[in-house]
Amino acid sequence: xxxxxxxxxxxxxxxxxxxxxxxxxxxxxxxxxxxxxxxxxxxxxxxxxxxxxxxxxxxxxxxxxxxxxxxxxxxxxxxxxxxxxxxxxxxxxxxxxxxxxxxxxxxxxxxxxxxxxxx
Numbered sequence: 001x002x003x004x005x006x007x008x009x010x011x012x013x014x015x016x017x018x019x020x021x022x023x024x025x026x027x028x029x030x031x032x033x034x035x036x037x038x039x040x041x042x043x044x045x046x047x048x049x050x051x052x053x054x055x056x057x058x059x060x061x062x063x064x065x066x067x068x069x070x071x072x073x074x075x076x077x078x079x080x081x082x083x084x085x086x087x088x089x090x091x092x093x094x095x096x097x098x099x100x101x102x103x104x105x106x107x108x109x110x111x112x113x114x115x116x117x118x119x
Contacts, residue, residue, distance in 0.1 A: 013081035027098030056113035
């Protein structure tokens with residue numbers, strides 16, 4: 001099981017089943033080999049405000065060179081919990097700490113999830 005922190009809006013959206021794809025970038029501050037995550041693995045997400053935790057099963061992972069390409073291929077309505085506009089979504093992804101630089105170096109991962117449940 002892999003453990004990640006998640007902002008409250010994204011946490012609620014995954015738990016509700018409206019966000020079924022989590023987007024992640026390996027950064028200098030938080031290096032992680034997302035290519036190691038496989039279908040069937042379980043991810044644990046912790047809400048950064050409440051400490052609540054949920055688990056979800058990985059369906060698949062997809063690597064993209066940047067946020068624009070990811071949002072051209074992934075359904076934004078199940079990828080972003082903050083907007084349905086791909087231009088705004090790509091910029092928001094780049095605004096996360098270390099994501100702009102991390103995408104240039106490592107690309108970005110779309111992790112498709114199923115069966116979210118509170119722990």
